[in-house]
Amino acid sequence: MDRNQRLNIVLEVTRKRCFFQETRRLLQSKDKQMEKLLQRLATVHKFNEQFADENQRLISEAKALEQRISELQLQIANCEKCHRLEGELRRTEEDNHLLTADVNMMKTLVYRLNVQIERYQDILRLKPTPEETSRTATASGPSKSSISQWQEEPIRSHTLAPLLQSYDEMIRDKEDLIQQYTQEFEHFTGELKSVLEENNRLQQQVDTLKRDGGNWREEKARIQAQLEICRQKADAQTRKTDLAKEKLVEVMHCYEQKIQTLVLDMEHLQNAYTRCKAELVSLKSIAALPQDTIASSLKECKDLLEQLRQKHSKEKNSLERTIGELTERHASVDGKVERLKHENFKLKTELEKHSSQCEELRKRNACLQRSTEKVKRSRDRIRARLRIALQWTQKLEENQANLQSTWDAIKRLETIVKHKESQVRGLHARHLQEIDKMEKKLAQKEETIKTILRDRLNVNSGQQ
Template sequence: LTAVAGVGSESDTEEDAITKSHDTIAPSHHHHHHRQAEKLLQLKDQQIAKLIKKLTAVFECNNQFAVEHEKLQKEYQQAVQSLRTLEAIQAKSCDSCAGFEAERSLLTKENADLRNDVKMMKILVYRLNVQIERYQDTIREGRTDIPRLDFVDSTYGGAKDNLNWGPVNSHTLGPLLNAYEETIAEKTALVQRYESELASFTGKLKKVLEENEALQKMAEEVRAGQSGWASEKARLQAQVDVLRSKAEVQGKRADLAKEKLVEVLKCYEQKVQAQNLDIERLQEAYSRAKGELTSLRNLNQNPEVVANSLKECQKYLRQRTADLEQLRQDHRQQQGIFERQKEINEILMGKNTTLKQTLERTRQSKEILKQRLKTMISWGKGSEQRKDQLADCWRNIRALQDQLQQRDRQLQAQQQRFQAEQEQLQRRLRQREDTLRKILADKAQFQRHS
């Protein structure tokens, strides 16, 4: 109904708007009145079609709601009927439950009584079984004085035992009390036997405690020695780490020195090649000058040409002497570099000797450690853990020795290479000095001849 009212209100508002628009348009546009009327009719038809669609949708929804309402009403009635039947069943069941509860309480009481009776019967059967076993034992041993069982008064000691228990039922409780007395006697015998065993056990326990105290003292001594050994191991490990770091530093320094030496050798080779080229040029110039001198000696007809060539030779000689002085300066520089490399080599040799001394000290400390380890092994031969620790220590020491030996071999190889390169450089320098001396001697002879 609200949807229909909404649709009706929408149609009224649209009609009012159309009428207002028509009223506003009609006075101003009379010649278009027919067209506007057709448009208005079309708009009305469209609005009517929309309203019909909305009304059909509203009716369909209303029908669906009615069907669902009927279903819910039927379900509600069924639920009310089932609730009434359940209430009636509950009332009947409550009455039956009360009767069942009363019966259950009676049955629980009877069950408790029966349980007590069963317990008593079990105890009596157990005692009778014990007595039967004793009779069987006496029969096996061949005794003849077997006590007779009197079902009216079944007791072991007769009236004497029953008198001790006071006014009790001799038919039911007498045998049970006699069995209790026998079990008590057995328990006392067991207690006495356990006391004797406990006394012997206490004696053995004292001996074991004394041995334990002695072993505890020995263990404390071993722990004290082990703590000293652990501190010694830590100190040696620290020394090993320090020596390892020093060896690494020395190795790095040796590598740097090697790189520097390689660079110096490359510079030497370059300068030697340059000097060889200069010497070859000087030799060529010397051979040319010598040839010119011989030609001048043979050709004495033209003294002016000889004088000019002599001046050129003197000029060339001055240039060569300047080159020779430059070569000498280069030689001095190379000699200074060689001296510095020699000093570096001496420093490295000194460090190598210090490393050897530290290695010797570590070897001595290793020998001391070996002796201590031998004593520790003699104290605790049965400890596998200490053996593993000692094996690890030995492996670490051997690895350190191998590293130090490898470093020594590397240093020795570097020293040998350095000495060989040094000797090679010295030979080259001597050869160069010899060639320079020869050139100077030839120049001096040339000047004397000129």
């Protein structure tokens, strides 16, 4: 029994040891999980700090943009040119309103005056003829002056006389203005006509120059092609003449060598003849030979010499003929080369003439282009001013859009940061709950282990 109890105790101890080891491993795994959770929490805190820094940077950028916008608004508000233009616009609008009011008043005044004039004309028509003639006679004189017809009539004392006088003055002023405007308009129309005529003339010159330039370019291309062909022909002829000269030199050299060989042969034969003659004389002196053998040997020598002379004359004649033919060919080739050089010189002179004409056309075209460029530059300056104004408005709109987009991005980042903070808080809460649960489980396990140990101890003590 004691042995069984001891075995049971040993088994219980081993089981407890295994249980303790399992709990230790579980605690180690839980510690590792807690370390991982702490690392994750640290990374979350780091990302939170990064997001906070980014948020601060974006807020600072937004503040800078707001300051820039406020500065731009202040610049726009303090823009002297804008205020001046607005003041001019208001003044022009006020002047326009005043002018419209004056025009309306003049219309009503003219209408009333026309009614009054028609009524007085009807009254004047009903008067007798002598008075009418006297009035016309008296009116013909001052018509040239600044006094109107009604100022000499009985309506002078009428209440409308000051109004009519002011009406006369206004009419005279308007007529002066109309005359001035007509003169300026006539002057402007004259200048415009002259400018249009000059423009049409320049356009016609440009068209003619373009056509002439095209014709000259075609003629130049054709002449250049002909010049290239002539150059190629001249090069070919020069190559042919060079080859013929080389052949002639070679033939002359060969014939000179042959002539030299023949001369050497003649000299050798002459030496042999003299030697033979000397030997013959010596032989004659030594012994009198028969005359027949001497005559036959002399005849053979003479025949051989004659054959050599004939052969030399034939070769000399053939060489002279070939030399004459080659000289004729060389003369003909030289004539062709001179003719081609003359044609080349003519083509060069024509080309220089055409190039000078083309240069004049280019100068005229450059003058026209400069005049057109001046007009284009003036037009481009106006367009540039308009573009600058449009770009300024577009920049303002873009700044407003960028500011709105940055504000939206800041809002989105705030929502993301809030969401991340809520997630971190949830993870922290879950982590704390798990820690509490683990602590409770550990406490329960410790209690169970303690109770088991107490029970075992009680059992052992009771058995003993």
